Amino acid sequence: MFHLPLSGLAMLYEVSLPQAAGAASLPSRAGFCLGRRSISFDGECGRKYTGKRGSPRDRVRASENMVVPAMCVTITFVFLVAVSFHSIRAFIMSTTSYDVINEPGAVPVKLWTRGVPLEDEARRQLLNIAKLPFIHQWIAVMPDVHLGKGATVGSVVPTVGAIIPAAVGVDIGCGMIAVRTTLTASDLPDNLAEVRSAIEAAVPHGRSPPRGGRDKGAWENAPALSVEGWSQLVADFEKICERHPRLKNTNNLKHLGTLGTGNHFIEICLDEAQRVWFMLHSGSRGVGNAIGTHFIELAKQEMRRWMINLPDQDLAYLPEGSQYYADYVFAVDWAQRYARMNREIMMRHVVEAVRRVIPMPFEAQAEAVNCHHNYVQREHHFGKHIHVTRKGAVSARKGELGIIPGSMGAKSFIVRGLGNAESFCSCSHGAGRVMSRTQAKKLISLDDHIQATAHVECRKDLDVVDESPAAYKSIDAVMAAQEDLVEIVHTLRQVVCVKG
Numbered sequence: 001m002f003h004l005p006l007s008g009l010a011m012l013y014e015v016s017l018p019q020a021a022g023a024a025s026l027p028s029r030a031g032f033c034l035g036r037r038s039i040s041f042d043g044e045c046g047r048k049y050t051g052k053r054g055s056p057r058d059r060v061r062a063s064e065n066m067v068v069p070a071m072c073v074t075i076t077f078v079f080l081v082a083v084s085f086h087s088i089r090a091f092i093m094s095t096t097s098y099d100v101i102n103e104p105g106a107v108p109v110k111l112w113t114r115g116v117p118l119e120d121e122a123r124r125q126l127l128n129i130a131k132l133p134f135i136h137q138w139i140a141v142m143p144d145v146h147l148g149k150g151a152t153v154g155s156v157v158p159t160v161g162a163i164i165p166a167a168v169g170v171d172i173g174c175g176m177i178a179v180r181t182t183l184t185a186s187d188l189p190d191n192l193a194e195v196r197s198a199i200e201a202a203v204p205h206g207r208s209p210p211r212g213g214r215d216k217g218a219w220e221n222a223p224a225l226s227v228e229g230w231s232q233l234v235a236d237f238e239k240i241c242e243r244h245p246r247l248k249n250t251n252n253l254k255h256l257g258t259l260g261t262g263n264h265f266i267e268i269c270l271d272e273a274q275r276v277w278f279m280l281h282s283g284s285r286g287v288g289n290a291i292g293t294h295f296i297e298l299a300k301q302e303m304r305r306w307m308i309n310l311p312d313q314d315l316a317y318l319p320e321g322s323q324y325y326a327d328y329v330f331a332v333d334w335a336q337r338y339a340r341m342n343r344e345i346m347m348r349h350v351v352e353a354v355r356r357v358i359p360m361p362f363e364a365q366a367e368a369v370n371c372h373h374n375y376v377q378r379e380h381h382f383g384k385h386i387h388v389t390r391k392g393a394v395s396a397r398k399g400e401l402g403i404i405p406g407s408m409g410a411k412s413f414i415v416r417g418l419g420n421a422e423s424f425c426s427c428s429h430g431a432g433r434v435m436s437r438t439q440a441k442k443l444i445s446l447d448d449h450i451q452a453t454a455h456v457e458c459r460k461d462l463d464v465v466d467e468s469p470a471a472y473k474s475i476d477a478v479m480a481a482q483e484d485l486v487e488i489v490h491t492l493r494q495v496v497c498v499k500g
Contacts, residue, residue, distance in 0.1 A: 097484045098422065106130035108138040110422060112485065113145060115477045117434060122147045126155065128311040134162045134319075136386045140423045142393050143481035144432025144473060150296070150314035153392035153433075156426045159317075160386050165299050165328060166314040167389045168376050170292030172332055173339025174283030175372035175394075176403035176429075177347050178414060180490075181364045183276035188358070188495070192268075192457035195357050196496050199266055202353035203346050205259035205500045217261065217500065218254040218286075225348055226257040229341045233334070240291075240331050247294060247331075251286030256338070257345035260285055261500035263467060266350060267405075269412060269492035277492055278350050278364060279412065281405060283374065284339040291335050295328045336375050343370060369401045369414060373429035381424055388424055396420070396427040396486050404486070406475035407431050408467045409453040411493055413479065415486035427485040431472040440471040458497035467499060 101109040101123070107130045111118065122145055129151060130139050136158040145154030150166025157167050189195065207217040214220055222230070230253045241248040259266060259282050266280040284291075299316035302324065310316065318325040351364045376389040394402040398419025404427065405412040419425050435443065441462075449468040450460045458464075465471075479488070 097481070101127065101130075103127055103130070107135045109141060110138050111141040111145070112143050112423065112428075112482050113141060114143075114481050116143045116145075116432070116473050116481055118145060119147055122152050125152045125312070128315060129155070129157060129164075129167070131311065132159075132164075132315060132317070134159050134317070136160045136384060137382055140393075140426060142423075142426065142428040142432075143478040144392060144428040144430050146433045148391060150312075151389075151391050154428060155391050156393050156424050157389040157391070158381060158386050158424055159389065160384060162317045162319045163325070163328065163332075163376060163387050164315055164317045164389065165292065165295040165332075166316065167391050168292065168332060169374050169391055170289045170296070171283040171374050172288040172292050173336035173372050174281075174374040175339060175343065175370070176279065176281050176405060177343040177370040178277055178279040178368070178403050178492075179347060179351075179364045180271070180367040181276045181278065181351075182362045182366060183358070183360065185270050185274040185276065185495075187360045187362070188268075188276065192496050195268065195354060196457050196498060198353040198357045199350055199496070199498050202349045203257070203259055203266060203498070205261075205264075205266075205498060207261050207500070215251075217258055218251055219256075219258065222253050223257065223349075225345045226253065229256055229345055233338055233341065236330075236334050237287075240327070240334060243327055244294060244331070247287070247290055250290040252338075255285035255287065256342055257349065258282075258285060258342070259346065259498070259500050264500045265405075265408070266346070266498040267412075267494045268354075268496035269494050271414075271490045271492050276362075277490075278347060278354070279403065279405070279492070280343060280346055280350065282339070282343055282346065284335040285342060288335040288339060291331050295324065295331065298324045298328075332376060336372060336377075339372065340370055367401075367414070369403050371395065371402050379424070381421070388426075390426060390429075392429045392432075393426045394429050395425060396423070397425045400425075401489065402427060402486065404428055404475075404479070405430050407469040407472035408458065408464070408497055408499070409456050409469045409494060410472070410475050411491055412475075413488050413492065414490040416489050417486055418484060420485050423485055427482050428478055431475045431478055433471055434473050435466075435471045437466040437471075440466040440468065444468050444470050453497075456494050456497050458494075459499055464499050 097114065098110045098112045099114065101111065106127055109126050109130050125147060126139055126141060140156035142154040145152055150169060151157060151164065157164065204217050204219060208215045219226060237252065264282045269277045269279055271277060299318050300313055302318065302322060303310060303316045318328055371394055373394045374391055376387055378385060379388045396402055396417030398417055400417040402415050402417060404415055410431065415427065417425060417427065444465045446462055446465060448470060449465045452469045453460060
């Protein structure tokens, strides 16, 4: 519960507010009588006078005997109530950077969404989550929020004694990695098409149509880095498959070190000092999707078996101690490790590819960040060890570095967390969509896309207009809405972008 410092508010408006019974006296700069209780004037409003309980005549006599400067005015009860209400609202608005939705039967929903749009469907989805009986304290909502499958993208869902697999989603461990190189803008060639082509050749991306032969987004023969990485993951994967055999025949090794489709990307960027950064966005690929889909369905089966009715079947959950809970915790942790390694392998291949094109020797470990934004982990908040599920949100503990990318052709940011407990130490994971992919393909023309990405060496065809900047919220508005969650360390602008 937010506690308003009433005395400070009274000083701002030069009136004092009524105290709760038994409360200590509050300093005031003006006074009035409310009902049968009078409150004293003091300080700048003249000598102290303690009014008497009693009739209106007593109150009139009190006012006649007081010495009050001309600046003090008589305030009627109706006016005072109106001023007090608006004062409280203004004070709360000025001292918090989030809004709160309170609905009966639900925990509060705290939204860092001032200045950015929030869909009605996303609001309803958030309230459905807030009504679950195991939510800890409240739901935190980031400014890139939009409707998602199962749970709202841009939400932080703290739970005690249960996990919602669909809140984690199927792109388990999806996230970002960025490294600053020793290159500067002047070291890059004037024509960046060759650099883009080298990256596209080094990292499988996209996906071939079904029954279209070999998938261009997977390795035909996994390279050494992928084989080495898989050797560190395979033992635990086999343990998962022993209990869930259907996960065995998935794209696991063949996808390790590959980008994927949709909003996944690889970029070369310049910071405010014209230093070159490499940055990419991807997750746990096919195997993570299979794990997420499998356990979401198992959770739904458990809800039916226990005859638990939910406002949305995608909110099916696995309670601690239930049949599949421990299996899911183990599998989701494994998928998150896979995702992190997937990004590391791709980044090494990107660095090698650029070195083949740019003759200038360079290093690429000056600053490095690797962070998830679709994941669940154990954390401690407000006196309890809990599960925190971030679906489209990044951990922003005090001093912790993170990455908030803008849309294709917009700015991105390297940020440092401020450790805001109200958000469960979280921030947004990007700009957030304002159009579905279907809407974007109907509303954004190819000419619009070409103009919006004129400064970037990237694909400029109809298959990527759903990733054009107009399909996303303004990244500047998103950053302004979360100024108390993170501070900007570096501002990046893209010069090369590879899309799946």
